[in-house]
Amino acid sequence: MxxxxxxxxxxxxxxxxxxxxxxxxxxxxxxxxxxxxxxxxxxxxxxxxxxxxxxxxxxxxxxxxxxxxxxxxxxxxxxxxxxxxxxxxxxxxxxxxxxxxxxxxxxxxxxxxxxxxxxxxxxxxxxxxxxxxxxxxxxxxxxxxxxxxxxxxxxDEVMRYWLNQQLLKDPEARKYVFYYAAKFLNKIAPGEKHEQMLGDIDYVMNLPRVDEETLLKALEVARNIVRDTAKATGVEKKILTDYPNGILARDKEIWKLFRELDLDGKEAKLDAFLQRFPTEKFRDVETETTRLYYGKIFQSVVYNRIMKKDDYSGVKKYLKDVPFSMLPTFYWHIVQVPLNTGQAKVEKVLPHGKVIFEEFTTRDRWGNDRVYSPAEWAKRLRTDYSNTFLGHAIALAAAGESAEALSIMEEIKGAYNFKSAEFNDLYVRLLEKNGYSSLVIPTIISSVRENAVSPEMLDRLRKDYLTKNKDDQGFDAYVNSLKSQEQTEEMHAKLKNSLIKEKIDLFALEDLDGKKVDLSKMKGKIIVLDFWATWCSPCKASLPGMQMAVNKYKNDPNVGFYFISTMETASNFRENIREFLKEKNYSLDVLCDNVNLKTKKRDAVYSAYSKAFKFSGIPHKMIIDGNGYLRWSSNGYFGSPSALAEEIGFIIETLKAEK
CATH class of the missing domain: 2.60.40.10 (Immunoglobulins)
Structure with missing residues (x-):
């Protein structure tokens, strides 16, 4: 029975x-x-x-x-x-x-x-x-x-009951309950050296057949909870003796490899490491050491090949061994950054991007990631790592693979929900190229509602408006009617609260032709400054929105926009800027930052302002009123050209209304 x-x-x-x-x-x-x-x-x-x-x-x-x-x-x-x-x-x-x-x-x-x-x-x-x-x-x-x-x-009292029940029901439970009991007791009385914990460590050490993971838990209790150095040393010695090619030994080798400074010799040592500690054997192992350092070893080896020899073969060689968390980083540095900065053509990096993306999207769950079901894992990829999907779609679109790019965009559409101008702009272009023109205007309208549109999207909407109306005189009002009044009011209130009033020194700088432009002589004029650089991807990403603002005030003599190119290092940076402006069809007044007499770097004005007003990084935008006071200072770019243009316009109109 x-x-x-x-x-x-x-x-x-x-x-x-x-x-x-x-x-x-x-x-x-x-x-x-x-x-x-x-x-x-x-x-x-x-x-x-x-x-x-x-x-x-x-x-x-x-x-x-x-x-x-x-x-x-x-x-x-x-x-x-x-x-x-x-x-x-x-x-x-x-x-x-x-x-x-x-x-x-x-x-x-x-x-x-x-x-x-x-x-x-x-x-x-x-x-x-x-x-x-x-x-x-x-x-x-x-x-x-x-x-x-x-x-x-x-x-916790009920939890204590269940721990005790486990010990009562299973005579051998002590070998796995001790770890949770120690964590539990440490929470109740942190820092105390409980005799029960010390006894449990000895019990585990004396078991005839004990697996390494149980010993590692005993080591954690000895080292981090009981904080008994001698006890921890004894446990560690036993682990390394019983498991010379186990988890702890692997962690120690990972730490040594991470600190290896000879990048050329590091690859051979990594190959030897993988022979001794094959990835398949440790697929479900995740320690603090692997989480913090393991992926960076592959990163340094693979990137060293690329930087020194323009050799991408390390991507394919190590891809199956690279931790999952490092795959999006690989894609970012090997594909997205070179394309964003113009350092490489899409034909060069996309083949490697496809290999990384395939591994990223098809690899099964390892270790702690098995807490997600396959369906939940697939959803997590498309939400938590939507930037990698978008980056791949951008690369595919640039290579003319529009159908595949649109397919990926459909997969992550829900993650963006029309709130990203970068996503929306590409999505509209791909709809057009793939023959879904009827979806273009509804998509643009949905994007306008979220205030996340590009200048090109607004131009497309304007053309549609003109076909339905005699002229475009009511277009701006139409666009504003699509936006959420509540969101607009919230944004305006936030911008008003961000206004400041601080005295600021204004400098004379050169334009691209070497002509001096003295900002201090523009009293009575609202001045918009945008610190940027040709090597700065977010800076360049914000320029479409700034161009929209420039266009709005191009006929206003009381408003001036100046784009200060700072921290440029190339000797021909002026020519690079001219080519960039021509390629993008931008009409921007660019000024060149002055040379810093102390550092000899071209960042004198930026350095003075960043110290005076306590900010760092570019892009950085500043708006100065007609009385010579700094009224608004904003760092970074948050992804929407239309929202940025609206912010700049609102600040300008607010300052005008003060007169």
Missing amino acids: KRITLLGSMMVLLFTCVVKAQERKPFNVIPLVPVVGQDVKFTYDNSLTSLADEQTVYGTVYSWQNMRWEAEDLKLVKNDTVWEATWQVPLRCALVVCKFYAGDKKDTGGRVTYATMTFNKNGQNLPSAYVAWGMLRNKTLESLPGYCEEEAYID
Whole structure:
């Protein structure tokens, strides 16, 4: 006869009572006592939950295996009013947890949660079931962050109960409970050298067969919680002796490789490292050392080849070994930066970008990332790393691969939601090129509502307006009517609050032809200064919006715009600027920063202002009123030409109204 634990008997009894008392529950597990290796059915009635109005519901099932969570997508099928899914319980699964969601709304069962323990064929709970049950819902030891709703959390005294229950139910539980107990006790009485912790470390050290991860937890307790140097040294020595090619030994080699200064010799050492510590063996290992330093080793080796020899072969050579978190960085430095700065042509970098992007989008989840189901992981890529997707679409579009570029843009459309002018501008151009002209104007209108449009998009909207009206005299009013009045008022209030009034020295600078322009002699005129450089991508990205502002006030003699080129190092920087302005069809008055007599760098005016008004970095914009006071100072660029032009215009009009 099969043995059922006390908890299992109580659950069966409770299930029987509940079914008799209440026919409908939002969540059911059939059978109520799930057995590892066998199928279970989950049923979910969303009409009884916060997802009641949703027509399509998705689900994730989390299984606690080997002291970590593994997430899978539930294949839910609608059966009348109930969603159903069948799932096979993994052999080492001690606890099962379900989540149901639709869009950004989720349901995890409120106070009780949708969680259930599993049993083996003898009716016994699997090791770590009780501690997992408590850790799911305790903030001190929370194992699945973001799962529980607030009312589901248990306090530390209840967590202590579950830790003790685990020790009572499983005689061998001490070897994995000790670590969580130590963290728990350290939270209650931080810094105390608990004898129980020291005893647990000795217990682990004396186990006949102990895995390295358990020893590493003992090392963490000795080093960071008990802070016993001698004890930590002993644990470390045992780990390195028992596991000479294990996790700790690997971490020590990573630290040595990271500090290696000989970049030419570093590659050979990295190759030897990968032979000794193959990536496949450590795929699920994540330590502080790997997180902080491992990816940077690949970065230095691969970039060294590119910088010194224009050799990109290291990309393909190491790509399968590079940590996932470093892949977007690789794409940024190898593709996006060279294209943004004009240092490389798209034909040169895109082939390598395609290889990186393929690895980035198809690599399976490693280690702690398995807490995301495949569907959740795919969504996370397109939201958290949308910049990489957009960068790849930009590169594809530049190479004439419009169909593929549009396909990628559709994937990340929801992540931007018309709030990025860069995204919107490219999306409109790709719609045109791929034959979806009917979607162009609606897209531009949606972008205007978010105040995230480029000058080209506004020109396209103006043409459409002209075809429907006799002239464009009412166009500006039409555009303003599309914008959210509430957002506009909020922006204006914020800009008013940002106004300052500080005395500022004005300097004489040269224009591109060497002619002196003395700003101090422009009293009575509102002066807009924009510090920028040809090597600065954000600076150049902000210029379309500044050109819109320049166009608005080009016939106003009381407003002057000056774009101060600063920190330029090339001897022919003037010619580079001329070529850039011609290429972009900009009509901007560019002045050249003066030479700093102390440093001999061309940043004298920028340096004086940055020290006086406590800012750093470019682009930086300053607006000075007709009385010679600095009234507005703004650093950086936030991505929308139309919003920037509107900000500049609002400040100018506010200053005009003061006269």
